[in-house]
Amino acid sequence: MATFSKSHTPRFSVEVYQNQYLPEGSREVNAIVTVTSTGGGTTGGIPIPAPVLAPAAYERGPTSAHAAVVIMVDCSGSMDYPPTKMRNARDATAAAIDTVRDGVAFAVVAGTHKAVEIFPGNGQLATAEPLTRAQAKDALRTLSAGGGTAIGTWLMLADRLLASADVPIRHGILLTDGRNEHEKPEALRAALDACAGRFTCDARGVGTDWEVKEVTQIASALLGTADIVADPAELTADFTRMMATAMGKEIADVSLRLWTPMGAEVAFVKQVAPTVEDLTARRTDAGRRAGDYPTGSWGDESRDYHLCVRVPAAEVGREMLAARVSLVLPRPDGDGSSPPPLSQGLVRAVWTDDMAASTSMNPQVAHYTGQAELAQVIQQGIDARKSGDIEGATAKLGRAVQLASVSGNEDTARLLAKVVDVVDAATGTVRLKAKVAEADEMTLETRSTKTVRVKK
Template identity: 25%
Template sequence: MSSHTTRPPKPGIRLHVDLGGDPRPHRSAKIEAHLRVDVAADGAPTDLPAVQLAVMIAVDVAESNRAAVRHALPAALRALPDRISFTVLGSGPEPVRCFPRDDDEWAVADQNVRRRAAFVAGSLPLHREGPRPAGYAAWVAGARALLTGRPVSVRHLVLITDGSSFSSEDRLEEELDACAGQFTCDVFAVGVDWKPDPLLKLAERLHGTAEFVDEGLGRAITGAIQRLRRVHTPQLPIEVTVRPSVRQVSLAEKTPRPHRLGGLPESGRPHRWSFPTYQWEQGRRDYLLTLVADSDADPLETELQFAMVSIGGVHAPVTARWHHPEQSPLQELAGADSVRTLNATARMRSALRRGLIALQENRRDVALERLGQAARLAVRLDAEWVLDEIRTVADVEDAAGGRVRLRSVDAGTLGPMILRAGSRPEGPLTDPVTARPGPRCRGCRTPAGSEARYCITCGEKLL
């Protein structure tokens, strides 16, 4: 497939598509493409006006962990920018309104409001002995009830949790489905008794991050709000229109925040899918688009367009050709390296996370295998942060060979590492993207330019 770079009809967005390889025809052939989206500010204000932000700060913490938020929350409230809408909820059997305490659901920050909010936060209600708290589903439902009614550009939940309200979460999936597209969420874990998986689920489904904060919670909350102000486009769908032979479509963001995107079929357009994305800042994002297609009615050795990718008025095709099953493609496609890198990075993160979970569950054989796999891939991808994580729990004897020796570790210390493996933001891929090689004459094998139609040596028509 060609590498297609489109010129944006409006400044700010550039879309580039690379295909992983020309596929072999069968009923369920998988076609993978790397989508790279570059967004430039192009004269937009440095910061989004604070009046366009609404932030709900939810403190899901037990009384025994009050020290974790005693000073951090007032400090974060005193640092709020003027004119931002905010509300603070404390903990009980159900979320409890802490500020504002009058009939208004939202406070708008100024010097006096910040001072009153910081004072009230000193007596924030937290979980005590008694009825079991309602769980994360209740926090998500409460955020939806408040945030969706606030008519601003960016709506965001900051959830601070020590895991004390975690339950079986039977309702969590249902609530997350209802919240799709309504707001985004960052999760800050404090204490030692929380479980990583539900926090990662919250962050992934609500397009944010989950991280453990031992110290500096106030700075973490302030940093999250500052990042929200750098958002130039709160929501921007990636639309994928496919040919009828494509039966399945999936899209996963790989950088900066790895997570799978939920696709929404467009009403009345059965071959068009929309994948909502959020919080676009200046910079680059990388996605892996996967198509599953049938080849029964398609011609062989013919360039076919399997999809059109559109974002912000910019379009790029995904094209490939079916090869004869008994033949090998004449040459490797330029985009294959970038697709392989995306897949290898995903395997590396998955191996690291699964290895840490296995170690936490005392399945040491599995942990040894997974962490060794993560080490091998980290060397290949030059991901030093992964090797640093592995060295926390094991001696790395031969990283390239995947040989590690586990040490005895406290299972309670592994939670923060599991969060980082599943939610740690990454920078953009660094592999250079080159143009696709031009066609080559099938007769005399002379290479030709990408726009050539006939061989300059023998005059044969080029495919």
């Protein structure tokens, strides 16, 4: 039985940033909601005001057996080119295994056109301790390259293994170096639909022969992270960071619940930091006029969400609650009743004839509107470049340079500068580079959704 520890229970806070003033007849209310969790035992916590303690029913200490993780390693034939790639993958997986905390359930899967559990190999999960870690690393010596790539089968095996553990936090780490060529796209989509909400997954592409949209699709569907590791020699450092972050997750299945009044409708709900992720279509009903949006597992971290709600138009002087935002967990016994909120915030609407008040844009809303556009125009620019539309690519990537400059997104600006020659960042005047390294273009595409927060 898992032991619980109040000292490591995450505490949540919700802060709402908005301009609540609307001109007469206006219907659209925008707000940025900052959700912060601290006290989960990980590093990098952000101080928060008046935190709300998660209910005792969900408390679990970081040394308890409350998590399970499956590492999926691509062992297709392409992993032998160059031969050092497979060795780097084995070394990285060994480092990740060393990072698994005592008591955490884990397994390693070799992925080709089929999925094979190489450790522990009995259809179950092993419990992390010095002996099982050593045994798992010994099993890695059997990994060799050969066969095709069918990522959906890897994910379905990971799901079966993770389902065998009675733990709240289930996580996968997936490495691939090639395209998903040995199953149809709809098979991968079906696997992602089956696994969504059952476990989270970080996906990595190593080298430059994989498909960015496939890897980002996996991470998006399973509420994980996606990235490129262009140099296989850097896999060990990346796997260690990924596993350390996974080990820092202390509370699972957190939902952002949005209640709106009669006559109001939700236009969209997007995560906008640390990455852009549209959650609008993932809504599930949560009672009258309320819906839940999944956010996955949390450790010590802070995320920002952009909400847009359309309310009934009103006359000057009217005021209404446009939305109530709550952080909720499912009932432990699954009885379907409404869980107590971990924290909540209010989004308001006030109609005014003060032009200055109603036309002023909240800095947070303005910033993240720009960051969402930045992610979009980068993707559009890369797609245009790939299709040979030089004029369209130049216009979109020029706009991206301009947005990155205005928002202070220096990391994205540096990535853009490897794809275009920047003539004037302020106006977005650029020229496409005649030759672009494939790794540079893939890095820009993979990391296009990474955002920077509003500078305080």
